[in-house]
Amino acid sequence: MAKPSLFPSFNTRVVLVLYRLIWAVCLPLVIFFLYWRGKKEPAYFKFLAERFGRHKLRDKSHIWIHAVSLGEVRSAVPLIKRLLLDDTPVVTTHFTPAGRSAIMRLFPDAVADGRLTACYVPFDYSAAFRRFFKAFRPVYGLVMEVEFWPGMIMSSRKYGVPLYLCNGQYPSRSFERDQQRFFSRAKIVPGFAGVMVKSELQAARFRMLGIDRVAITGEMRFDQPIPQAHIAAARTFRTAAMGARPVITMASMVVGEDVSALDMIAQVQSQFVQRGLEKPLFIYVPRAPERFDVVAEIIAEKSLSYAKRSDVLDALLQIKSETGNAKTDIAKIDINGLDIVLGDSLGEMYFYLELCDLAIVGGGFCPKGSHNISEPLCLRKPVIIGPNDYTIEFPAREALAYGVCLQLDFSQIIDQLINHPLQFASDEQMTAFLDAHSGGTAKTLAALDDFMHPTSR
Template identity: 45%
Template sequence: MTDFPKMKLRIALWAYAALWTLGLPLALFYLWRRGRKDPDYHSHLAERFGLGSTPMPNAIWVHAVSLGEFRSAVPLINALLGQGERVVITHFTPAGRRSSTQVYTDEIAAGQVQVVWVPFELGLCFANFFHRFTPKYGLVMEVEVWPRMIMAARRHRVPLFMCNAQYPSKAFDRDGQTGLRAQLMQGFAGALVKSDLQARRFAQVGVKRIEVTGELRFDQPIPPAQVAAGRALKPARDVVVIASAIEGEDDGYISAIKAVREVRDTLFVYVPRRPERFNEVAQQIKDAGLRMARRSEVLTKDLSGSLPEGIDVLYGDSLGEMYFYLAMADRVVVGGGFNPKGAHNIIEPLALKKPVLVGPETWTIEYPLVEAEAAGVARSVPDFEALAKALIARDDPSAAQIDAFFAAHAGATPRTLAGIAALRV
């Protein structure tokens, strides 16, 4: 695109580069501070500068900022590996890095996969990264718009595609069609998007090459051992899983738990979103007078063991075991929806034929929630009181309804591979 970037964006990019150069000590301080709770933030610091990793020429670069984005990338990464490609995966958060390192242990040992930190937003850092990996192309999962990443990829002639992309309504309205962030998206080599609505939004801000490929999370592999362990542990009474609860929601969920338990003997499985919050939220649940058992204390590493009698809450203080918790459920509440930041992924519980409830802030999962609500397999509720009433009512869809919905939306992986081929022509 010959007029990219326009002068206003060019000036903003100069200012952004200056801020990052001057602010690098603050970025290092941020990592140090986060590392006080999670030491992995301190590890492999050279990779933040594009250094320290083993060169892997002509790899496919997949950027998945954290755990959720990595999970959506897994079926595509598996397909790329199946085609004989080598893949470098970049993350910003330790949760994403730990998960990808665990999932691809064998492939890392065989030299097919590398997992590294995404470089700092500085041109020299990305120059080092591109020198070590010379990617054929890059795939940025979901909605990540990093100016220096985009401009460095263009400078080094690395086609960079948005993948599994959506443009949430709040972000679309905020950016406007001529805002700097909207203009910056024109720097991508193309977009592989979730739905026709998303394609129209990206086109409106000037993204020219777009392929509608669907949602990769519908193709996620399901770990059979976790599912078997969850089903084996499930008690006879009702089980509700509150998955990926985020900061600011805990009081409301605790009030809903108490309201439901006044009516029916129900076991709640409570899984916070971030491991840094595990101890804090556990204490909050105890202070509320609920009888709680921590997964880390009552179950072994391989998920064997038994639940103590009479507990109200099984507390999910572990990472990478979401399918274990979901397999226990009769119904699932997906977190984030009672916070302006927006709800999290509803596809994992639906994959196990579990009805889903979520709060009112659903702009982050516009697709596939609109379609899921129309199919009757998921529902958004306005507040915690309505959530408690819905859990008490147990007006659940059938497994056949959920199966039909899932079948209608699967198959994004081959469509994405075809879309990449089309965009690279």
């Protein structure tokens, strides 16, 4: 373990001065970028004052949680729900509109009565954070996952706000790359008051950077609430439209994977037909909404039959009805004759996952790295990921070890689907895995208490 060193070092201080100068010069360009992005997504440019840290002064001190976008918000949900049970209000900061709006949607009552405020994170310079801190007077701050910035850390230290990394990770590729750079996140990580990480592997990396206040708390996504309305809707839809047909959900598929993934589906369907077996139904869910129409075109080019979720189901995930008879309406669509249902919606991942017998999670079939697999595992669905899992070392390593996850490329998936059962993991294996890795929220709060009150335990 590296010995803790004086933070920040002389070299880091020099780079931070340059960083502040770059921010001063580039701020007009950043504002122009938000204005340009706002042409397509107006929410990017709305509430611009928040990005300068401008808010009305609050009467009470807040707990501050930074969750940059939707994925980090999902990680933070169990923690936010627990913190809202206490008297201290919570403020969450986000860079993207998706993160900000998700909080509004998930916690409407707490937002309405002022116990929870969602806003954009201040620009990464001291004056913006000074205004933000003056308005909310944070008791402490929690940064979710790995999205932290030099100005955020240094401003927190300057203005006396203890800042902790929560549900933290340092992916292997980023860690190795940052170690070799003159200046990187690795140089500012020691500015945290403490870090709470997902696994021993992650803890070892942070200790190598000179941090001695490290706690292993697991993955809070295993504690996130499951939307029961989505689960019920999925079970109803599967019974009505799919019967006993095997179903495979391909979730969070990204640019660079679609063509190969759809080629794989075409080969699987052809092999099943040749063997006289019932073809599986694939639920295909692109990661980005702007890909919905593009993927639909690729599916058509592959001569695969499909229907869009938006054509089949209404906003409440009920079968769209023209006759008033669900069986008649679903027969018109003939789901059982399709190869693919294209998931062209946001915020319904649990619905898509509950439909399936097996989940294939995207991102890892290209260099971008796999997306999180906690959601299907929480639903007790066996998971297949691609070769590039460096982005989810936890829980991928543990899931592989427990036998509830397989790591395959597309050619290997074809063999797996044709020659092996879809549900390759037993109930006992899934139960053992979930029992071993749940409770991250309670562990996080306990570690936070230890960090802030080291003599209380």
